[in-house]
Amino acid sequence: MPSRRNFIQTSAALAGAAAMSPTGAFGATTSPAGGRRGKLTFRFRPYTLQMKHVFTVAEMSRSTTPDVLTEIEFDGVIGYGEAAMPPYLGESHATATAFLSQVDLSKFDDPFQMEQILNYVEGIAPGNPSAKASVDIALHDLVGKLLNQPLYRLWGLDPAKAPVTTFTIGIDKADVVREKTKEALHFKMLKVKLGKDNDREMIETVRSLTKMPLTADPNQGWTDRQYAIDMAHWLKEQGVLYIEQPMAKDRVDDLAWLSANSPLPILGDEGVQRTSDLIKAAKNGTYNGVVIKLMKTGGLREAQTMIRLARAFGMKTLFGCMTETSCAVSAAAQLSPLVDWADLDGNLLIANDVFDGVKVVDGKLTLPNRPGIGVVPLK
Amino acid sequence: MPSRRNFIQTSAALAGAAAMSPTGAFGATTSPAGGRRGKLTFRFRPYTLQMKHVFTVAEMSRSTTPDVLTEIEFDGVIGYGEAAMPPYLGESHATATAFLSQVDLSKFDDPFQMEQILNYVEGIAPGNPSAKASVDIALHDLVGKLLNQPLYRLWGLDPAKAPVTTFTIGIDKADVVREKTKEALHFKMLKVKLGKDNDREMIETVRSLTKMPLTADPNQGWTDRQYAIDMAHWLKEQGVLYIEQPMAKDRVDDLAWLSANSPLPILGDEGVQRTSDLIKAAKNGTYNGVVIKLMKTGGLREAQTMIRLARAFGMKTLFGCMTETSCAVSAAAQLSPLVDWADLDGNLLIANDVFDGVKVVDGKLTLPNRPGIGVVPLK
Numbered sequence: 114m115p116s117r118r119n120f121i122q123t124s125a126a127l128a129g130a131a132a133m134s135p136t137g138a139f140g141a142t143t144s145p146a147g148g149r150r151g152k153l154t155f156r157f158r159p160y161t162l163q164m165k166h167v168f169t170v171a172e173m174s175r176s177t178t179p180d181v182l183t184e185i186e187f188d189g190v191i192g193y194g195e196a197a198m199p200p201y202l203g204e205s206h207a208t209a210t211a212f213l214s215q216v217d218l219s220k221f222d223d224p225f226q227m228e229q230i231l232n233y234v235e236g237i238a239p240g241n242p243s244a245k246a247s248v249d250i251a252l253h254d255l256v257g258k259l260l261n262q263p264l265y266r267l268w269g270l271d272p273a274k275a276p277v278t279t280f281t282i283g284i285d286k287a288d289v290v291r292e293k294t295k296e297a298l299h300f301k302m303l304k305v306k307l308g309k310d311n312d313r314e315m316i317e318t319v320r321s322l323t324k325m326p327l328t329a330d331p332n333q334g335w336t337d338r339q340y341a342i343d344m345a346h347w348l349k350e351q352g353v354l355y356i357e358q359p360m361a362k363d364r365v366d367d368l369a370w371l372s373a374n375s376p377l378p379i380l381g382d383e384g385v386q387r388t389s390d391l392i393k394a395a396k397n398g399t400y401n402g403v404v405i406k407l408m409k410t411g412g413l414r415e416a417q418t419m420i421r422l423a424r425a426f427g428m429k430t431l432f433g434c435m436t437e438t439s440c441a442v443s444a445a446a447q448l449s450p451l452v453d454w455a456d457l458d459g460n461l462l463i464a465n466d467v468f469d470g471v472k473v474v475d476g477k478l479t480l481p482n483r484p485g486i487g488v489v490p491l492k
Numbered sequence: 493m494p495s496r497r498n499f500i501q502t503s504a505a506l507a508g509a510a511a512m513s514p515t516g517a518f519g520a521t522t523s524p525a526g527g528r529r530g531k532l533t534f535r536f537r538p539y540t541l542q543m544k545h546v547f548t549v550a551e552m553s554r555s556t557t558p559d560v561l562t563e564i565e566f567d568g569v570i571g572y573g574e575a576a577m578p579p580y581l582g583e584s585h586a587t588a589t590a591f592l593s594q595v596d597l598s599k600f601d602d603p604f605q606m607e608q609i610l611n612y613v614e615g616i617a618p619g620n621p622s623a624k625a626s627v628d629i630a631l632h633d634l635v636g637k638l639l640n641q642p643l644y645r646l647w648g649l650d651p652a653k654a655p656v657t658t659f660t661i662g663i664d665k666a667d668v669v670r671e672k673t674k675e676a677l678h679f680k681m682l683k684v685k686l687g688k689d690n691d692r693e694m695i696e697t698v699r700s701l702t703k704m705p706l707t708a709d710p711n712q713g714w715t716d717r718q719y720a721i722d723m724a725h726w727l728k729e730q731g732v733l734y735i736e737q738p739m740a741k742d743r744v745d746d747l748a749w750l751s752a753n754s755p756l757p758i759l760g761d762e763g764v765q766r767t768s769d770l771i772k773a774a775k776n777g778t779y780n781g782v783v784i785k786l787m788k789t790g791g792l793r794e795a796q797t798m799i800r801l802a803r804a805f806g807m808k809t810l811f812g813c814m815t816e817t818s819c820a821v822s823a824a825a826q827l828s829p830l831v832d833w834a835d836l837d838g839n840l841l842i843a844n845d846v847f848d849g850v851k852v853v854d855g856k857l858t859l860p861n862r863p864g865i866g867v868v869p870l871k
Contacts, residue, residue, distance in 0.1 A: 227648025228829070256648070260639055267646060269606025269635070269793075388804040396775065414648075418800045425767045425801065450607070 120156035120184060121214070153218035153230075154186040157247065159206045162197065162436055163464045166283070166293070175200070178436045181209045182467065183247040185255050187224045192255025193468070193488060194444075196247035197408055197437040197459070204243045212237065212244040224255050231414055242386065242411040243435075249412020250444045250486065257485030264447040264487075265480060268417070274450035275478040276432075278457045279304035279328050282319060284311070290318045301476025302326045302354075304456055308334015312344060316351050328456070330357040333383055338367040345375040355429070355454070357404055358382040369398045378402050378429050387411070388419055395426040402429025405452070407445055408437075420451045434459035443470030444486040446478045467491055499535035499563065500593070532597035532609075533565040536626065538585045541576065541815055542843045545662070545672070554579065557815045560588045561846065562626040564634050566603045571634025572847070572867060573823075575626035576787055576816040576838070583622045591616065591623040603634050610793055621765065621790040622814075628791020629823045629865065636864030643826040643866075644859060647796070653829035654857040655811075657836045658683035658707050661698060663690070669697045680855025681705045681733075683835055687713015691723060695730050707835070709736040712762055717746040724754040734808070734833070736783055737761040748777045757781050757808050766790070767798055774805040781808025784831070786824055787816075799830050813838035822849030823865040825857045846870055 162178040183194035196213075198204040215237050221230055234248045257264045265272050280300040282293050284307070297303060303323070305315050308331035319327060329348050335341045341359045348356065355378040360367055362384030372379040381400035385391050386409045394400050403423045410416040416432075423430050430452040432445050437459040449455050455478055460466055470488035472479045481487040541557040562573035575592075577583040594616050600609055613627045636643045644651050659679040661672050663686070676682060682702070684694050687710035698706060708727050714720045720738045727735065734757040739746055741763030751758040760779035764770050765788045773779050782802045789795040795811075802809050809831040811824050816838040828834050834857055839845055849867035851858045860866040 225645045225648060226650050229648075229650050229653075231648075260641065260646075262639065266604045267639075269604060269610075271605050271608050274608075392774075392804060395771075418797075418804070421797045422801055422804065425771060425797070 120158045120182075121210075151222050152187075153221045153224055155183070155213075155216055155218040155248070155251075156186070157181050157183045157210075157213045159210060160467070162438065164436060164462055165464045166462070178463075179204075179206045179209075180438070181206070181213065181244070181247055182438075182440070183213070183251045185218060185224070185248070185251040187255055187259070190255060190258050192224075192251040192253070192258060192485060193440050193490070194247040194249070194251030194254065195438055195440040196243035197435040197441060198243050199435050202243075202408075204241065208241065209244040209247070212241045213247070216248060218248075224252060224259065227252055227256065227414070231412070235411065243408040245411035246407045246441070249414055250407065250441060253413050253444065254485035254488075261484050263480065263482065263484055264413070264444075265450060268448070270448070270450040272450065272480040275446060275480055276449055276452065276455040277301045277476045278455040278473055278478050280458045280461065280473075281306065281330075281456070282315075284309050284315060287311075287314055287318045290315060291322065294319050294322045298323055299476070300325070300473070302328065304328045304330055304458075305353075307331040307344075313347070316348065316353070320351055324352070327351065327353045328355055328357070328454075329353050330382075331359045333358050333361045335359045336361075338364075338371055341367075341371050342374055345371070345377050345379075349376045353377060355380055355402065355431070357431070357433075358384060365397055365399050368400065372398060372401045375401075380404050380429065380431055382406075382433065385409075387415060388422060391419055391422055391426075391428075395423075395428065400428065402431060402453070404431045404433045404456075406433045406435065407441055408435050413444060413448060416445075416448055417451070420448065424451075429453050431456060433457070436462050438463065438466050439468040439470035440486065440488055443468070443481075443488045446471040446480055447486055449478055499537045499561075500589075530601050531566075532600045532603055534562070534592075534595055534597040534627070534630075535565070536560050536562040536589075536592045538589060539846070541817070543815060543841055544843045545841075557842075558583075558585045558588075559817070560585070560592065560623070560626055561817075561819070562592070562630045564597060564603070564627070564630040566634055566638070569634060569637050571603075571630040571632070571637060571864060572819050572869070573626040573628070573630030573633065574817055574819040575622035576814040576820060577622050578814050581622075581787075583620065587620065588623040588626070591620045592626070595627060597627075603631060603638065606631055606635065606793070610791070614790065622787040624790035625786045625820070628793055629786065629820060632792050632823065633864035633867075640863050642859065642861065642863055643792070643823075644829060647827070649827070649829040651829065651859040654825060654859055655828055655831065655834040656680045656855045657834040657852055657857050659837045659840065659852075660685065660709075660835070661694075663688050663694060666690075666693055666697045669694060670701065673698050673701045677702055678855070679704070679852070681707065683707045683709055683837075684732075686710040686723075692726070695727065695732070699730055703731070706730065706732045707734055707736070707833075708732050709761075710738045712737050712740045714738045715740075717743075717750055720746075720750050721753055724750070724756050724758075728755045732756060734759055734781065734810070736810070736812075737763060744776055744778050747779065751777055751780050754780075759783050759808065759810055761785075761812065764788075766794060767801060770798055770801055770805075770807075774802075774807065779807065781810060781832070783810045783812045783835075785812045785814065786820055787814050792823060792827060795824075795827055796830070799827065803830075808832050810835060812836070815841050817842065817845050818847040818849035819865065819867055822847070822860075822867045825850040825859055826865055828857055 378401040382404035468488040757780040761783035847867040
């Protein structure tokens with residue numbers, strides 16, 4: 114973890130004390146430090162995720178992701194959070210810094226007032242879901258640590274029911290895809306990015322190396338609904354389980370037609386950010402399922418509501434992520450026993466993770482027996 | 493509280509040990525007792541609530557309510573639950589006993605596996621919402637006690653945001669209504685039962701004694717939609733805030749018309765039991781809001797989902813109850829900071845409560861600073 118001095122203090126009155134505070138590995142510093150007990154202190158620090166490989170999806174290629182690391186401290190205990198901001202979604206270091214600078218948690222003296230605190234954060238400005246998620250995650254982590262319980266336990270969930278996660282194979286030439294697939298054969302499910310001009314080659318290349326279940330993500334890349342339904346039939350024959358966001362999110366009639374006729378579930382990702390989108394999608398039959406991501410929902414609170422809502426609508430649920438550190442991925446993994454499928458590999462795609470947290474063991478998400486979101490900072 | 497020997501043991505293997513167990517007031521007996529640690533023990537006992545006054549709603553009058561008291565014990569800590577079963581809803585001592593006799597919690601060794609345990613209970617048989625609620629409440633109480641935290645705190649809610657509760661004035665002759673209203677003037681909102689032939693007299697009698705806000709509950713008693721809309725306008729002039737279930741729940745078109753045209757919010761009670769009903773109601777515009785009751789939802793887990801769902805639909809939320817002891821009312825009160833309005837007076841209507849729990853102070857629900865649902869058995 115970076116030195117505490119690199120964090121931007123938003124609770125000005127407490128800045129001096131907190132800048133000198135000891136490293137807050139969980140459980141290590143529970144003794145009250147003068148002036149900090151009884152107030153929440155919020156800090157954040159822009160960070161840049163370096164990706165192990167250049168990552169290509171239907172829209173673009175990139176090798177870094179802007180990120181913000183956050184901390185909420187109370188009574189010497191620190192909760193960790195994160196905002197991961199793929200550039201095409203509109204948030205950036207600049208927008209997150211502008212938003213998070215307005216977050217003043219020093220007005221709260223009880224971290225257990227989560228509903229009130231998160232409503233306050235929600236009300237600061239519209240949008241900014243990743244920035245909001247970074248506060249939500251840190252607050253959940255803090256509360257779990259104060260109760261000395263993993264979040265899954267506080268939510269009544271069975272960590273043994275955490276699903277297998279897919280590992281993502283980006284779009285590339287066949288020989289590169291072959292190499293990446295070989296490196297990923299210890300996973301139990303692979304997600305194949307589609308949506309450029311080599312859809313069948315992508316699937317066939319991966320399939321030539323493994324019989325494991327695959328999933329497909331064209332990232333809005335398909336433009337013709339007949340092509341989409343033909344691909345859905347072919348993908349089913351290829352052992353693909355579901356298709357994420359096949360066409361542009363605004364083509365709701367085509368998507369509803371596809372969802373009604375596809376032999377594979379069609380999951381809304383770009384088309385479903387928050388609860389209001391989910392309600393609309395359920396009403397219109399736009400999708401058979403939904404991709405929940407903390408960086409879309411604004412955090413764990415809304416994610417849990419959306420999962421339970423989607424299930425009530427009879428929709429399938431996939432917990433996804435952006436390229437993220439083990440912080441946000443571990444937070445998502447805490448809720449993952451509630452979903453049908455997981456695609457929580459974002460931490461495995463970056464070269465400069467700053468946390469130890471959830472692991473993939475035999476392809477399955479394996480939650481650490483630690484309080485809160487279950488992470489410890491890497492030295 | 494009755495002697496432990498009156499409780500029916502459903503975990504036969506543990507019956508001997510548990511029958512001798514000490515009284516389980518929270519925090520008192522946390523030391524493991526031989527053979528009980530590591531397993532959940534479930535007990536239940538039929539009980540009959542004696543009502544202080546004969547209670548008349550549109551459908552009928554009665555002076556008792558069948559009830560079942562439940563306990564889940566783990567590691568010497570006891571969680572309390574309850575099933576309250578107004579006869580017109582179809583559950584009874586016989587149905588609850590038949591259902592609860594099938595609940596075998598001895599197969600579980602971790603009370604924190606709430607999702608799994610409650611899914612198991614849900615799957616035993618369809619229906620039986622009150623019986624299911626009695627397990628859900630006891631399990632939530634147990635988990636809160638094991639963490640030594642009130643449920644509102646585990647859910648991130650502010651107890652100061654618990655709403656004012658209405659107190660219910662049943663249908664009667666004007667002089668009786670006058671007496672009952674005089675006894676209830678320390679409340680801050682009164683709910684007036686309507687739906688017989690004296691609607692205006694009921695309201696005018698109460699209104700002659702107080703200026704406080706009123707609410708109206710015809711309990712499906714109105715049969716003509718023009719009468720209903722005329723009454724809605726008149727009730728608004730009389731300072732009524734909302735109308736519960738004005739017409740029969742199967743008259744969805746009339747209810748939707750009324751919800752679209754009424755100057756007061758129309759809340760679905762008999763017409764909305766669980767999440768699936770809520771989704772249907774939202775889709776059809778049947779109601780402007782929903783009455784959540786633990787004895788309809790099957791417990792706190794589903795109630796919380798329904799509240800968040802109703803809010804996402806833009807619907808108003810009222811937390812109601814049956815005639816219940818302070819056990820189920822206190823459980824509901826833990827969630828009440830999430831709702832718009834409360835009608836949690838069921839414990840105040842009975843003469844033989846067996847718990848001390850939530851209080852009404854200056855008309856407002858006031859949660860005790862105790863773990864779980866916040867109750868202690870009365871001696």
